[in-house]
Structures are given as C-alpha cells and as structure tokens.
Amino acid sequence: MSSDNGMFGAQGSGDTSGYGGLVRTAASTGSSERPYGSYFDSVTDDLERAYPDFADAIERVVVDRGELTLHIKVSRLVEVSMILRDKLKFEMCLGVSGVNYPDDKGRELHAVYPLLSMTNNQRIRLEVSVPDSNPHIPSLVEVWAGNNWNERETFDMFGIIFDGHPGLTRILMPDDWQGHPQRKDYALGGISVEYKGATTPAPDERRSYR
C-alpha cells in the first residue's frame, strides 16, 4: 500500500550510514482463503444465500486479526447493507470512519463501517473505497438512521460526499472552513516554540522516524 525510503525517515540530512537506499514496502492484505474461522464462514455463507449478487458486489473478504472485513463495490453498498440489517440481523451500525490512503491510486478514500448484531452477538466490518476525483458514496442514513452525524463528520473531515444524505453539512468544523482536515495532504499546522533560546519546531515539521 505504501512504501518508504531509507531507514529512519529523515530526509535531506546527508545520511552517510548506507541505509538511505533501503526501500520498505508495507504489504497490502489480500483476500483471505476459506475457512475464515470463528463465525465468519457462517456469516458469509448466509450473506451469499440471501444475496444472489454476492460474487459481483463483494470485492474482497479479508479476515485479519480475528476481524472480518467485506470490501464492497460502492454501487452495491445500500443493497448489501439492507440485507445485512434485515436478513442477517446486523441491527446496529457503529458509524463510519474515513481513511485516506494517498498511495492507493484510484481508491484514495476509504469508508469503514463497523456493524454489530446484538441478536447473534457478532461483529463485521464493511469497507468501500472511492477515488479522490469522484468521492461519492451512497448514504446509509435510510438503513441506519444513526449514521446521519457520522456521515456528516466523515464529509467534514475527508470530503467524501454521501449521496442521499438528508442534510450533508459540516458538523465539527465551522461552516465556512476550507479543506478537509483529516486528509493526508492537509497540513497539521502549528508554530515553532522558542524557550530559553532553543526552538522546538511545530509537530509536523519535526524530524520523523517512519
């Protein structure tokens, strides 16, 4: 998904250690193989039975660290959510969390929905991704009304436009704010602080160790 040069992430410091030529690439988690373990097999089986277009709508099924993630095509999100709510008893959606992967070309913005079934005591996660150039995801407010504020927050922070949302406005930042702060290209900002002659640079300008 992402790659880093050098060992310590320091840039332009004239590194003479020889480690500067190293390239580390973080591995992207591929689709998992069956059996998934735990209740994940039965959940995916049930979804396949209840939803005939499963193979087309679900891009990847990832089981990582004991958690199931279904990567879904954006256009199918509402259909799948309806079935998960009504047929598989995932009554509760615990919001939406945006993630910005600038290096994932064509899929820069991800939206992650953790779902909870209180009837079956199960958790799964839905993930959709859209390109930065066309950041439209259908709103899930019709499916889970509680997603209203969460989608507004994700719009506010990432600029993802949730089509069909009843009132998609900023929620945390002021209405006239420019830009979307949680995007990776949005600078943190801050000023350097001087104390007793020494200067501490702003947090995003300090040397970082990636």
Place this chain on the structure above:
Amino acid sequence: MSTYTDPYAASRETTEGTVFSVTGGDWDSLVTEIGQAKEERVVVNMGPQHPSTHGVLRLVLELEGETVTEVRCGIGYLHTGIEKNIEYRNWTQGVTFVTRMDYLSPLFNEAAYCLGVEKLLGITNDVPERATVIRVLMMELNRISSHMVALGTGALELGALSPMIFCFREREKVLDIFELISGLRMNMAYIRPGGVQQDLPAGALAKIRATVKDLRHSFKDNENLLVGNSIWMKRTEGIGYLDLAGATTLGVTGPVLRSTGLPWDLRKMQPYCGYENYNFDVITADTCDVYGRFLIRVNELEQSLRIIEQAVDKLEKLEGAPVMVADKKIAWPAQLALGGDGLGNSLDHIREIMGTSMESLIHHFKLVTEGFRVPAGQVYTAIESPRGELGAHVVSDGGTRPFRVHFREPSFNNLQSTSAMCEGSMVADIIGAVASIDPVMGGVDR
C-alpha cells in the same frame, strides 16, 4: 415594535421574520414584543454557553408556546483535532492525546486505544495479568467518578443542588486514588500499549479498600435524596422517551439502551480485559425514560464497587508480578516512580544507561525518540464506557506512528437521539433528557 432600544433584548427584521437577541436583564420588553407577533412559532437558540446544556452544546429549538416541535443540536465547539494530531506522534504518545477526548472517562479512552494497538501488534495475550487487573480496577473507579458527574450535574440541571455537592464529594475520593496511583487526577495517560505506566504504590490497595467501604456508605445518603423523591420523579418519569427500536437504529448504547430493557453490556456480551472472571450484574430498566437511566446509573455504582473489590483481591495475590509486557522492543524502558525529591525518575535505570551499559542507552534512545513499529492493518476494539460502546478504529501502515485513529464515541452517537427524545415535549424537559444521555462534549467533538 417598541419605540426604544433595550440593550438586553434588541430586535431586528430579517427575511426569516423578526429576530430577538436576548442576553439577560429585563425580559418585559421582549415579552411585549413577542406578544405582538402574529404566530406562536418561535425559534430559540439555547447555548452554546448555557448552564443547563451539559457543556458547550448548542440547541436550536422551535417552539409552539411551551411545546418543542423541533430540536437541532449544534456541536463542534470543543473540536480539538485529536484524531489528526495523533498521526504526528508515536504510538505511545497517542495515549496522551486520546485520554483528553472524553475528559470524564480518560481511562476508558486509553484502554480502548491500547487494546487496539495491542491487537495490531498481536500481543493481546502477552499483557501481564497484573496489568489487566489494574486496568479493570482503574476503569471501574473511573466509571464511578464519571457516573458521579452524570448524576450530580443531571440533578443540578433540574434544580436539585444537594446531590451535586454530594456527588462531587464522592468523586473527589476516587480522584484522590487516581492521583495516588498515577500522579494525576484526570488525563493521566496511565494505560499504555503493553500494560500500564507503573505499578501501584505501597498502600494503594488498603486505601482503595477503605474508600470502597466509605463510598458504599455515602452512596446510600445520595440515593435517599433522589430515589423515590416525588419532585424528582415528576421531572424525570416518562420524560425523554426512547424505545429499543429507536435506540437501535440511532446507534444508541450504554445506560440509554439498557433503560429500554435490553441487558446489553459489552463487559458481559463480548468480554475484554478478563471481565468474564468477575461477578457483577447488568442493570436494566424498562421505562425507557430519564428516571430509568438515573436508576441504572445509581445501581451501576454498586456493581462497580463489587468489581473493584474482586480486582483488589486478585491484585493482592499478584503482588510483585510485572505490569508491562516482557518484550523490550515495546515496553517503555523505565518504570518511572515518584522519588523522595518529587521527581519522576528511576535511579536504577539512570545508573544502568548512564554508567554501565551503552546498549541500554542506545535502546532507550531509539525507543523513546523513534518508538516501535506496528504491523500494517486495521482493527476495531470496543469497550463499555460509562456512556456506552466506546470503539477505537486503529489503522497502521507499518510505521512508528498511527496512520489513522478514529473513536466511535458513545456521547456523539447518543446525543443524536436528542431530537427523537424531545420533539413534542415541553421546553423544560429537554434539560432532563439531555442530562440523561450524559454527553461529554470533549468526547462528542474530539
């Protein structure tokens, strides 16, 4: 329209109708002016600086006489960008940020975050038992101090002063324990990835035992003031109604969900930190109203005391056991303790890195400045905070800093139900309904 200008209640014409600005003082001129208006419908802006809104919360109310026809919440006044800032610090420093989100339950924020980081690292089962029991102990103490604020300010906002004084007195006793153990009363950054920051100081368990006894006695005084009090019940019974279907679709959790009769408590349903090894009951009510939520909080105090007693028993058996994961590539190098000089330092550790071992010095320097790397991936960890499901969505790209940390805040999600609870009720009942949700604006806005 009046012919003179009242400095406290000026009015002006807009396309939306007449706008009155009321900032206090003489209300007579306002009442006269509103009386001249043709329609009964009035839009009132309550907050963000209002003593009854439980923090910097702004409520926009549309009224027909005394009846509320529409409520809209305005939030964001306490937005601090914690989720953004975290991406510029290392994993351990992240604790210092998340602890400041919901400032009434700092230990829950820390626990949710640390459980997430540990899951990403794959060391969930390596965290020493003593550290886990201390986490449970601290979280339950924190639940008491948080409920004390919920009950105290809730009563205060409905006009009952004495419970507030009593609740803050009890809360103070819990904060004293926090101070003894972590050095700080709130925002303590005590729970760290891999364990806890330091072991309990000498005499802590004895003090906790004494405090538990004291609190159990004091809670009775408190209960006697409000439980069954006819004035209190008139203000709370049948108010802020939200049933199970409403709570589910709105993503409402915690005492508000349990007031609909569903015994949903993550400590029982999806245990973490070894909660399956403790005896306690999940408190519910079936009234779906403010009084039910009040009773749940009152009764949860006793359950927390039970858990604390069991945790203290366990800790006595685990005396001297480690409180941090054994892996030296993750565990912070020094167990800092408050010395006689009032400074937090470990003299043994300083002697080692400065006097005897160059490698220890290098190791210390690398770990403190650079931090540890966390394998790429994402996890969602949820715990039962005093307000409901507190979830941490933690994403790593394999680096020394969090790639993205998102908190699923129960305050944020529960506050959304204000409209469902209040529309159609009287203005005065909004206060009770909001107080029963117990939103903490630091958590709502992050």
